[in-house]
Amino acid sequence: MAEAVPSAYGPAEALEQTLGDPLVDSNPLSFRSTVEHDEREERPDLTALDAAGLGRHYVPAALDGALASHEALFWLLRSVGRRDVTAATSHAVSLPAAVLAWHAGTPAQQARVAEILLGGGQLSIAFHEQEHGNDFMATEVAAEPTATGFSLRGEKWVVANARRSALLVVLARTAAEGGARGFSLVLVDKARIDPSGMEFLERFKTLGVRGQDIDGVRFSDLALPPDALLGAPGSGFELSLKCSQVSRTLSLGPLVGALDTALRSSVAFLDARRLYGEPALAIPAVRAAVVDAFLDILLVECATLACTRAIHAAPDRLVTWAPAGKAFVTETAESALHDLSVLLGARFYLRDAWWQGIFQKIVRDAPLTRVSHFGGVVSLAHLGAALPALYERTAAAADAAGASLAPVFDLGRPLDPADGTRLRLVPHGADPLLLALRTAHERLESGALASETEPVILLGIRSEVARLRTESDALRAFLETLRAPHGPGHGRAPEMLTAARRHAALFAGTAALLFWLESRGGLDDFGKAGAWLHLALRRVRQRLQPALEVRPVEEDTSVSARVMDLFHRDRWFSLLAPPLAARGSRR
Amino acid sequence: MNAAERLELALGDPSSGGVIAFARMLELDELEAYPEAECRALDALGLNAHYVPQALGGRLTAFPELLALVRVVARRDLTVAIAHAKSFLAAAPVWIAGSDAQRRQLASLLLAGDQAALCLTERDHGSDLQDLDTTATSVGGSYVLSGEKWLINNATRGRALVVLARTASAAGPRSASLFLVDTQAPSGGAIEPTAKLKTAGIRGADISGARFRGAVVPVDARIGPEGHGLEIVLKGLFVTRSLIGALSLGAADTGLRVVLEFARSRRIRGQPVTQLPHARAILAEAFADLLACEVLAQTAARALHVVPEQASVLSAVAKLIVPTSVDASLRRLAVVLGARHYLREGAQGVFQKLARDAALVALFDGSTVVNLSLLALQLPRLAAPRSVDAAVAARGPALFDGAQDLPAFDASRLALVSRGRDDVLEALPLAIRALPAGSALRPRVDSIATALTADALALATVAPESPELFALAERHACFVAAAACVHSWLANRGAGDAFLADEAWVVAAVSGLLTRAGIPTPVPPACRETLALRLESLADAHRSFSLFPIPLAARG
Numbered sequence A: 001m002a003e004a005v006p007s008a009y010g011p012a013e014a015l016e017q018t019l020g021d022p023l024v025d026s027n028p029l030s031f032r033s034t035v036e037h038d039e040r041e042e043r044p045d046l047t048a049l050d051a052a053g054l055g056r057h058y059v060p061a062a063l064d065g066a067l068a069s070h071e072a073l074f075w076l077l078r079s080v081g082r083r084d085v086t087a088a089t090s091h092a093v094s095l096p097a098a099v100l101a102w103h104a105g106t107p108a109q110q111a112r113v114a115e116i117l118l119g120g121g122q123l124s125i126a127f128h129e130q131e132h133g134n135d136f137m138a139t140e141v142a143a144e145p146t147a148t149g150f151s152l153r154g155e156k157w158v159v160a161n162a163r164r165s166a167l168l169v170v171l172a173r174t175a176a177e178g179g180a181r182g183f184s185l186v187l188v189d190k191a192r193i194d195p196s197g198m199e200f201l202e203r204f205k206t207l208g209v210r211g212q213d214i215d216g217v218r219f220s221d222l223a224l225p226p227d228a229l230l231g232a233p234g235s236g237f238e239l240s241l242k243c244s245q246v247s248r249t250l251s252l253g254p255l256v257g258a259l260d261t262a263l264r265s266s267v268a269f270l271d272a273r274r275l276y277g278e279p280a281l282a283i284p285a286v287r288a289a290v291v292d293a294f295l296d297i298l299l300v301e302c303a304t305l306a307c308t309r310a311i312h313a314a315p316d317r318l319v320t321w322a323p324a325g326k327a328f329v330t331e332t333a334e335s336a337l338h339d340l341s342v343l344l345g346a347r348f349y350l351r352d353a354w355w356q357g358i359f360q361k362i363v364r365d366a367p368l369t370r371v372s373h374f375g376g377v378v379s380l381a382h383l384g385a386a387l388p389a390l391y392e393r394t395a396a397a398a399d400a401a402g403a404s405l406a407p408v409f410d411l412g413r414p415l416d417p418a419d420g421t422r423l424r425l426v427p428h429g430a431d432p433l434l435l436a437l438r439t440a441h442e443r444l445e446s447g448a449l450a451s452e453t454e455p456v457i458l459l460g461i462r463s464e465v466a467r468l469r470t471e472s473d474a475l476r477a478f479l480e481t482l483r484a485p486h487g488p489g490h491g492r493a494p495e496m497l498t499a500a501r502r503h504a505a506l507f508a509g510t511a512a513l514l515f516w517l518e519s520r521g522g523l524d525d526f527g528k529a530g531a532w533l534h535l536a537l538r539r540v541r542q543r544l545q546p547a548l549e550v551r552p553v554e555e556d557t558s559v560s561a562r563v564m565d566l567f568h569r570d571r572w573f574s575l576l577a578p579p580l581a582a583r584g585s586r587r
Numbered sequence B: 001m002n003a004a005e006r007l008e009l010a011l012g013d014p015s016s017g018g019v020i021a022f023a024r025m026l027e028l029d030e031l032e033a034y035p036e037a038e039c040r041a042l043d044a045l046g047l048n049a050h051y052v053p054q055a056l057g058g059r060l061t062a063f064p065e066l067l068a069l070v071r072v073v074a075r076r077d078l079t080v081a082i083a084h085a086k087s088f089l090a091a092a093p094v095w096i097a098g099s100d101a102q103r104r105q106l107a108s109l110l111l112a113g114d115q116a117a118l119c120l121t122e123r124d125h126g127s128d129l130q131d132l133d134t135t136a137t138s139v140g141g142s143y144v145l146s147g148e149k150w151l152i153n154n155a156t157r158g159r160a161l162v163v164l165a166r167t168a169s170a171a172g173p174r175s176a177s178l179f180l181v182d183t184q185a186p187s188g189g190a191i192e193p194t195a196k197l198k199t200a201g202i203r204g205a206d207i208s209g210a211r212f213r214g215a216v217v218p219v220d221a222r223i224g225p226e227g228h229g230l231e232i233v234l235k236g237l238f239v240t241r242s243l244i245g246a247l248s249l250g251a252a253d254t255g256l257r258v259v260l261e262f263a264r265s266r267r268i269r270g271q272p273v274t275q276l277p278h279a280r281a282i283l284a285e286a287f288a289d290l291l292a293c294e295v296l297a298q299t300a301a302r303a304l305h306v307v308p309e310q311a312s313v314l315s316a317v318a319k320l321i322v323p324t325s326v327d328a329s330l331r332r333l334a335v336v337l338g339a340r341h342y343l344r345e346g347a348q349g350v351f352q353k354l355a356r357d358a359a360l361v362a363l364f365d366g367s368t369v370v371n372l373s374l375l376a377l378q379l380p381r382l383a384a385p386r387s388v389d390a391a392v393a394a395r396g397p398a399l400f401d402g403a404q405d406l407p408a409f410d411a412s413r414l415a416l417v418s419r420g421r422d423d424v425l426e427a428l429p430l431a432i433r434a435l436p437a438g439s440a441l442r443p444r445v446d447s448i449a450t451a452l453t454a455d456a457l458a459l460a461t462v463a464p465e466s467p468e469l470f471a472l473a474e475r476h477a478c479f480v481a482a483a484a485c486v487h488s489w490l491a492n493r494g495a496g497d498a499f500l501a502d503e504a505w506v507v508a509a510v511s512g513l514l515t516r517a518g519i520p521t522p523v524p525p526a527c528r529e530t531l532a533l534r535l536e537s538l539a540d541a542h543r544s545f546s547l548f549p550i551p552l553a554a555r556g
């Protein structure tokens, strides 16, 4: 079997070796230590991550960092996340602010931010307010111009690391009347202010990520220098919206990593458990649930990789891909965790038994990715509002209009440097991904595919692709009905959110299809064979259109054999299946 | 005033204080401390007497009343409700199959405020009770108990342990017997509690275990004949699984109330979140799902009196639908709460606790999967078409009309399988005939009837134990629940209230169940609005979220 380890995995593979097996208690970020830190509400011990230079991967190479490929960064965060979501998010909490600085900072601001990160320091973003949540237009914190710069006043609520960070990026009102250009981003560099103008509120107690510092911060006429402004005056929303496309994508890595541990710990339990005189895995319903969880991970991986590679290869598409990816990944992850909790039975409910109680911690940590940073309903609502026009333009476009998506979906292709100037605020033209779904049946007729793929599997893929295409036509028709009679408020109809969720599922399914079409050559035998794709597409389609159907036994069996194979060989539950730190390996 | 209404008022308002205050319960949860004072207060109010049949000196006469009482406690806190009501779960097999002496013995313990624990699970054996490691060896006129029970509610605090142990050498359906063990009897020294386990929810509860080191118990500690332990346990579980929805319903009430209050006070772009259409839809549909769960729990509780022969079906349906439906509602409601569902403090801090706590209900007393598999086993006979017989029609009012008196519970009529009988679905054709012209229920009920026919055919093609069979069983359960809602609406719509007369709630409830069954069925916007308005008016009137709302203890 060809072992195709992606080159982007390199740094993560090294990190895996450095950290060792998380089931070995004495290793850094072992399950034991992360659960104990969680119990004591203590920040996880990040020294091993700092020693491994994780922070360098947040800083572009041009600024002396190691960030060249966001795909490599995704794998790094996935690797930390499989050990501890809290550790990953506590460390990567700097990323949204960093992305803003790389995007809009002056050379001096960028140099300062790089200096902080390379020196092991951290950054925060302070956007939200207690009374206004995602209603940014109501932001009350104000930065008023003064003779010497700005004076910052007001309070920000639930800000990760506010106390600990060296620098905060704050969303503040800069025009009294507000409005789309009434808000700006300002940098609060703690080394350059009089600390008496800033105080921190008591640390918040949270359901998950209990070890992460989440504070509030109050500014009382805090004096800021004139160069505290990030980007042009009044560009606060625009910058936040653009950069969140990148940072939202990066926020998925830890969660995707945690799913691996959730499935691995469940499989380990079921592999050893005997029930009714047989191994629990011999129960067909148990095996089917394991297969489904694995398919969910593959879909989530494909959706995340598509967005991640698009940071380089199709940044102009992220405006709709990032929210679709985030919605699909967070919702699928949470439902997969729920399904796995059923498999794990009582052990999911215990905080100190079975894999040191890591599962219940993952369940509590997971929702953070959804609620924080442009999460949840608001992101879906934005996406939903953009969809009617996007579907219409896509329907009107010629089949050939879609630019080739090979740079995104051919995993063997090196990525061009990321280009933030190509990020968009509103989607333009047709969506090449939807176009690719529309024309995929032609590619699936190719002779090369037919000669290399089992006829049953290819037939299955073709039929699911045809059905997904029908679903996308149905969605277009549905979006049209939403457009017409409801008037200006239509964008907020609950049906709009449903439409956005449906689109997100189509996005993930199509991403999986395109990875297979573009990267098959580089996949191992299992990846090439395509049974996984057939079942994954089927799973997406059933989510859109539930139906009682008999599972395809042979393909099911090949996928469950793959799960056990990856489990026994210490490989990621992943399409690419790179190696994990070996079981029992000590640092 | 009925018993539940009296208990509700006696316990006071949990958001501002009272006997079981939210703030205090959050504190105890953080400390992982047992709610000592709260449980004792419930004893003082006589709740423990409701776990004991009237004939034995207690106050238990009708299961719906017990359901309502536990719900009153559960809306305040699940740690307390579970810790306290666990004694009933342990006692049920004794009430059903115990000797007179055993029944009197346990009754006097419970009435004196002692607790009981049900010891089935072992570290290596959960759902599979046919293959236990704990043994009871008959020696002379006694049994010697050896082994360890693990993950047991009240194992440390419970004075009475109801223990399932192996009495035959080979595993199998007749391999185990059930024992009533008083840990304070002379042999008690050979029984040791094991360490408290740390749990994700109900952190303050006594979840521990019991180690038996050759504990000698008299022969008359055995409940029922030797080898009948599993059967007795199962019958006890039919009773408790029919009632356990009370825990979920209580959690759903508070979860919905907390989120509604937040959404009404929170303003986004000048209007309250309750006016955001998606949030309003989530609230309204969560309310409809709660009402569906209430109807199903009520029906299962009433059925214990009316058709105990069918308890194997309705208890499984209730146990597999109610807790999972409430969990799903809470997950959707969390979205409306936004960042606040993630905080362990503040006015909404109680939400994360009740969501963690409620997740246990699906798991214990037979998990969702176990109940699905029990239903799946009976599915071939249940799915066979049947014409409505007169007895089914005659029992309808007693099953579905809340105002009808119930016959006394007769445990001897409990049966391990229902032989294909299920009044709720069998009576569906009667309900269809009674639907008013133009009712939005009609197309929905028709799609149930169509699906039942199709599923009966599909059933012949699926393999035993297959995931497809489980999917059919889940659908079947949804149809039973939906049918119960329809019957309940018809039977109670004249009970006075305009909301009960309106079909909005039942259309929404049935739509939710059909969607869960894999038949996507939207809730009509007008029904949503009726539900949302009712929800708001119940909150304003400070009443429980229920078809038959009770006044809640006044604030402050």
Ligand SMILES: Cc1cc2nc3c(=O)[nH]c(=O)nc-3n(C[C@H](O)[C@H](O)[C@H](O)COP(=O)(O)OP(=O)(O)OC[C@H]3O[C@@H](n4cnc5c(N)ncnc54)[C@H](O)[C@@H]3O)c2cc1C
Residues within 6 Å of the ligand: A273, A275, A280, A283, A285, A286, A342, A343, A344, A345, A346, A347, A349, B117, B118, B119, B120, B121, B124, B125, B126, B127, B128, B151, B152, B153, B154, B199, B207, B360, B363, B364, B365, B366, B367, B369, B370, B373
């Ligand atoms: C907080 C808490 C309190 C508890 N209190 C008590 C108590 O007081 N007394 C007591 O006796 N127990 C108690 N339990 C134990 C609880 O009832 C068990 O968790 C339950 O029996 C399930 O067992 P298990 O989790 O060990 O998994 P197992 O039953 O071993 O199941 C393993 C896997 O097999 C699957 N499976 C099991 N049966 C089937 C089937 N028929 N078909 C298909 N799949 C199946 C399960 O879904 C699971 O994936 C408690 C548990 C908890 C968490």
Ligand SMILES: Cc1cc2nc3c(=O)[nH]c(=O)nc-3n(C[C@H](O)[C@H](O)[C@H](O)COP(=O)(O)OP(=O)(O)OC[C@H]3O[C@@H](n4cnc5c(N)ncnc54)[C@H](O)[C@@H]3O)c2cc1C
Residues within 6 Å of the ligand: A124, A125, A126, A127, A128, A129, A130, A131, A132, A133, A134, A135, A157, A158, A159, A160, A161, A206, A209, A214, A368, A371, A372, A373, A374, A375, A376, A377, A378, A381, A492, B266, B268, B273, B276, B279, B335, B336, B337, B338, B339, B340, B342
């Ligand atoms: C653990 C944690 C860490 C966090 N870290 C940070 C941080 O570092 N920096 C920071 O700035 N913030 C941070 N946050 C804040 C968080 O991102 C916001 O609080 C959250 O995104 C939403 O705000 P809210 O919960 O106040 O809800 P709101 O936005 O007020 O929403 C309330 C309700 O209104 C609905 N709603 C709101 N707007 C719309 C809309 N436009 N359309 C439709 N429905 C709408 C929502 O769905 C919800 O139901 C953190 C939060 C948590 C829980």
